[in-house]
Amino acid sequence: MYKLTDSVPYLLNRAGVRIAEVFSQRIAENDLSVAMYRVLAMLRERKESTLGDLADVVSVEISTLSRLVGTLAKRKLVSRTRPEDNGRIVIVRLTPQGEALTEKLMPFAMELEATAVQGMSKEEVTALKSALKRMHSNLPAMSGKGKTSDQ
DSSP, rough: OOOOGHHHHHHHHHHHHHHHHHHHHHHHHTOOOOHHHHHHHHHHHHSSEEEHHHHHHHHHHHHHHHHHHHHHTTTTSEEOOOOTOOOOOOOOOEEEHHHHHHHHHHHHHHHHHHTTTTTTTTTHHHHHHHHHHHHHHHHHHHHTOOOOTTT
16 A cells, blocks of 8 residues: 655655755755755766756756756856857856855765764765665656666
């Protein structure tokens, strides 16, 4: 029999909301949202990205992401450029200020993850991450969307 409080979507959401609430409170001191932090952290990993690729990884609509990136650019945390050979795309990169802020916040993100998986073995954490990635890749088939690039 189906039980909401034992369902995977409910449990995932409950854990995700708790983590996001704690992280949001911490990064609010820097006037950032969780989505803004994800943009900065992703750019730290990839060095640069198009808006489309960032939207996919950060899991926000491209119009929302465009506004977020605009805000981050006004704060001089990211830069936006259009390649000369393709004016339709925008390349986003971290600025030195963005890199410094991301470096400042990453230890807390790591601490939060460590707290969230406390009591789990390294193997359990690896299995959990693998299962979450697989779940994410399984779901576009139900929504009619294609597979994403982060699989």
